[in-house]
Amino acid sequence: MRTLNLGILAHIDAGKTSLTERLLYAAGVIDEIGRVDDGTTQTDSLELERRRGITIKSAVVSFTLGDVTVNLLDTPGHPDFIAEVERVLGVLDGAVLVMSSVEGVQAQTRVLMRTLTRLGIPTLVFVNKVDRAGADPDRVLREVSARLTPSSVAAAAVSAPGTRRARVRAFGAADAPFRADLLDLLTERDDALLARYVDDEHGVPYEVLRGCLASQTRRGQVHPVFFGSAVTGTGIDALVDALPELLPATEGPSDGPVSGTVFKVERGPAGERIAYARLFSGTVRGRDRLVCADADGRSTEAKVTAVEVFEGGGLRRGADARAGRIARLRGLAGVRVGDRLTAAGPEPLGSGPLPPGARGHQFAPPTLETVVTPVRDRDRGALHSALTLLAEQDPLINLRQDDVRHEVSVSLYGEVQKEVIQATLAEEFGVAVTFRPSTTICRERLLGTGEAVERLDREQGRGAGPEGNPFLATVGLRVEPAPEGTGVEFRLGIELGLLPMAFIKAVEESVRETLLQGLHGWRVADGVVVLTTSAYAPRQSHAHATFDKAMSSTAGDFRQLTPLVLVAALRRAGTEVLEPVHRFRLEVPGDAFAPVWSLLTGLGARPDTPRLTDARCVLEGDVPAAGLPSLERQLPTLTGGEGVLESAFGHYRPVAGSPPSRARTDLNPLDRKGYLLRVLRRVPAGAGS
Template identity: 65%
Template structure:
C-alpha cells in the first residue's frame, strides 16, 4: 500500500509518521521534529527549520501489508511537492490539529483528495495539547471538509496530558445507529434496512464491510483521534489503514507501466528517479521507454523500500515504489512504458494552482553566474514548477515561487549544496494574459513583407479558464512534411509564454488555417540549395510574427491572481479593519459572528496578501488570524502591468527580422 500523510503545516504530520515507524519497529527511538532527529526529514535544512521540504518515502510492515509511507510538506510554499505525490497514492491520511482545527491548507488538500477520489482517513492529532477541542474540530470536519465524515471514536480528557482516544465499541447502540444512518445515504440496500428497522440486516459486520467499501470509493471519510506524541489512538489508526484503505493492484506479468514522481541527485551527481509501478516488472539492465523519448534508457540499479529504507534488489514489481538509477534524462512526470497502461487516476496532472510569484536571482559574486545557472537547473529538475525564466538580453534569471519561505529555502540550498551565495530582488506577482476575441493573420511565401520560405496562417480565439493552450490543424496533415507542423506547434507554445504585454497567454485555441512550403531544391551533383528550399527554421522564425499579429487582432487582457481569505478578528476591532481591506483592494463578504469574534471571508489580490498579513497584528492587538489560498485569476483594474520581454520581440517586426536573419546567416 502506498500511503500519503498530508496536512497543514504544524499539524503533526511528520511526528505521526515517526510514531507509526516506531510502532512498527522500524526505529528504536522516537525522533523529534524540534530536535531535527526524524527519519523522513533527512535534509540538513529540514532538520534546522523543523519543517518538511521534500517528500520522503519510508516503509513499514502492517501485519501482512507492506506500507510505503510518503511524508509530504505541509507548508503551502511547497504544495508542488504534494502535487507530485498525489497521483501515486493508494490512500491517504489527512492530519488535522485538535487545537487549530481545519485550516486553509487542510481545505485545499481535502478538496483535491476528493476530486481525485483518493481514499482518505482523517486523523485528529494533538488531542493532548492545551486548547484541544475535539467536539469543535469534529464539527468543522463535517462542515468544511467532507459531508461523509464518520467519527470512529471519541476522546476522554482532551486538552490534557492524560487525554486518551477511545474507539467506539461494536455494541455501542448509538454509534451503530449513527454509522448506519451515514452509510445508508450511499447504499440503497442499507437504506431499505435502516428505514424498515431490519436489525438482522444491520449487523456490525455488515456495517463495517460497507464502511470499508465506501471508504475505498472515497465516498466516506472515517475520522480518528489521537496524539503522535503520547501514542494514544495510534493502534486504532493502524487498524483503520489496514482494514479500510485499498492495497495496490496490478500484475507483475503485465506490460510495464509506472510514473516518476520525484527526482534527486545521488552522491556522485547522478540522477535518481522515484517511480510508482502500476503494472509489470522492472529489472536491472532493462531498457525502458520513458517520457515519450525516442530512445529507451538503461536501468543500472533498482531499489525498493523495506523496513524503513531503500534496499537494492534485482527487480521491482507492480505496486511497489522503485528507486531507479541510469535514466539520465528522466524528469518528474515521465511515464515508464506506455501511458495507456497507467490507470486514469494515476496519470500525472496539475492539481493545484501554479506559482503566482516571481523573483530575479542574482549571484553575489559576478563570476558565479555560470554556477548559479547550473545549480538552478538542477533544482528545477527536482521541482519543475520553479520555472526558470532566462533573460539573455539582461543576463538575468528568474524563478517562480509560491511564497517567501520557498525563497529562503532556495537561498540556503544554493549556498549549502552548490556553494553559490545569492540575493533576490523584490518578489513580484505573476499575471497572465487571456485572449479577448478572435484574431487571424497569414503570411505567404515569396510575398512581401514575408522574408522566410514558409506560408503560415493562424487563428487565435479564447478558451474556457483552466483549459490551457490547444493547437488544432485546420489544414490537411499531408499538405506538407510533418516536421514543419511540429515546428509551428512548438513555436506557438513557446511564443505564447510572452504575450502582448509580456505575460504568459493562457486558455486559448490556436488553429493553423493555412500553410505552404518550397520542396527541397538542389543544383547539379545534388548540392542542396537552401535559398530555394524551406526548412523548419523558416517556420520557427515566421510563426512568432504571424501569431503576434493574430493576437493583436484578437486582443488580450491582463489578469492577476486573487486569493480567497478568511479573517478571524475580535469584534471590537472589526470596524478598523474594513477601511484597511478597502485600501488593499479586497472584496470582503458579510461577516459572521462567532462568539466574541467576527469571521470574515472575501477576495484579495495576491500582491496584497503579504501586506495584509503584516498589517493584521497592529490592527487586531495581535489577536487576528489570517488564512488565504489561491482562488482564481481576475482582470486587473486600472492600467494593466507589463513585463519586460526576454527575446527579440516579434511585436517589433523590423527589429525582429533584422536580428533573426543576421543570426541565421552564415558566418
C-alpha cells in the same frame, strides 16, 4: 503481498512527521522515535529540513502490517511547498489527514481536504496532540464536520485531553452511541443497509456495520476521525489497525503492460538522476528499456541500470518492481517529474491503464516570481546550471532565462520557498545569491479570433518581398479562445503532405514558445492555434550537387517567421491580462470590523456580506494575490493579534485599470524591425511595415 501507498498530509506543525516516526516505531521498523526538533527523524533527511524543523521534500518509508506492505509518503505541510504534495497525490491509494487538537482545522487543512475529496482519495482524519495544553477534541470534531466534511464520524473517545494523562479509547461493538452514529451515516449512502435496518427487529450486527464502514471509506464517501498523540503514543494502535482495514490496498496486474508515474527525481552522489515511480501495472527489472513521456508528448528512451523497492523500512536493491509498488529507478537520464513510464519496443507508447497521476495539476500554479542574482558575477554560469538541476526536481520553479538582461527568474509559492532556494544554492552548489522583491505572475486570455499570414516571395527568393518577409517560408495562423484550463492546442488546417513534418514541428514549437509571452509579456494559458496556410521552397542544389540554403527552405525559416505571424494574429484577436485572486476567510473582533473592511477594499478585495457571531465578525471574499502580503502584515495590528486569516488560490480575473506588463525575455517579435535585426543581423527593406 498487497500494497498500500499512503500519504500523510497536514497543515504545517500539525505533527505529521512525528506521526510518521510513531507509525514506524509501532510497526517495529525503528527502535527509537526521532524528534523533529532534534533533526533525528527518518523522513526529514535534508540538512536544511533538520535545521529548520520542517518538511521540504516528500520522502518514502515502508513497513508491513500483516499481509500489507505500506509505503508511507511524508509530504510538506507548508503551503510554499504544495507542489511536492501535488506530485504525491497522483500515486496514492489512501491518505491520513493530520490536524492538531489545539489549532484544529486550518487553512491548508481545508485546501488539502477539498482536493482529496475531489479526487476521491480515501482519507482517514487523525486529530493529533490530544495531550497538549489547550487541546479540545470535541471542538475539533465539530470543526471537521462543519468545515471539512459532513461525512465524518468519531472512531474513538479522549479522556483528560490537554494533559499528559490524555488517553484514547477506540469505539467498538459495545458503544451504542457509536453504533447509532455509524448507522445514521452509512444508511445515507446504502439503501440495502437501510432496508435491513428497517426490516430486522434485532438491528444490524456490528460486523455488518464495520464492513459497510470499510466499503464506504475505501470509496472516499465517509471519513472516520481518529484521535491520539504522536508523542505519547496514545491512540496510535487504533489508527494502525484501521489502515489495512479501511483503506484500499492494491495488487495490480504484474504481467500486464508497464505503466507508471514519476513523482520525484533526485540526484545521486555522481550527479545521476534517480526517479521515484509508482507502478500501476507491469513489472520493471534491471536492464529493461523504458520510455519516459511528458504531458506535451515529448519522450526519451533509456535503460534501467538498477531497481530498488521500499521494504521493511529500507531499500532492497536488485529486486523486480511489480505493479502497486513504489520503486527507485536509476539509468533514466532524461526523466523528469510527472513523466509517464511505459515499456520500450513493440509496445506502443501510451498503452496500459491510465495512471491517476495523469489527471493534471490539482493545485494552483505559483503566483509569484523573483529574479535570482549571484553575489559574485563570475557565478552566473554556475547559478544557471544549479537552478536547472533544481528545476528537474521541481518543474514548477519554471526557470525564465532573460538573455537580453542576462537574468534568471524563478516561480514561487511564497517567501519561505525563496529562503530554501537560497540556502540550497549556497550549501549544495556553493553559489551565494540574492533575490529581488517578489512580483505577481499574471496571465493573458484571448478576447476573440485573429488571423495573420506572411507569404513566401518565390520570385525574390530571400529578398524582402511585398510584406517584408525575408524568410523562405509561408506561414498563416489563426488563434481562437479556448475554455479556461484547457491549455494551448495546435491544429493543422492544411492537408498532410503539403508541408514536411519537420517544418510543421518547427511551427508548433515556435507557437508554444511564443505564447509563453503574449502581447503584455504574460503567458497565454489557453487557446487554439490553427496552421491555416503554408508553402516552402523545395530543396535545391547547384550543378555540383551542393545544397544551396539560399534557395531552399529550412526548419529555421519556419521557426523564425512564426513569432511574427503569431503576434500579428494575437493583435487582431486582442488579449486581456488576468491576475491571480485568492479566496479568503477572515475572523476579526467586532470592534475591528471597520478598519479591516477599509483595508480590504483598499487592496482591491471583494468581500461578501459579513456575518456576525457573538462578538466576532466573519468575512469571506476574494482578494488579489498581490494584496495578500499586505493583508497578512497589517492584520495583527488592526485586530490586536486576534484576527484569524485563511486563504487559498481561487481563480484568475481581469485586471482593473491599466494592465501590467512584464519585460520580455525573447527576441521580441512585437518590434518587427528590432526582431529582424536580431535574427538576421540586418534590417531588410520594407521590414518596418
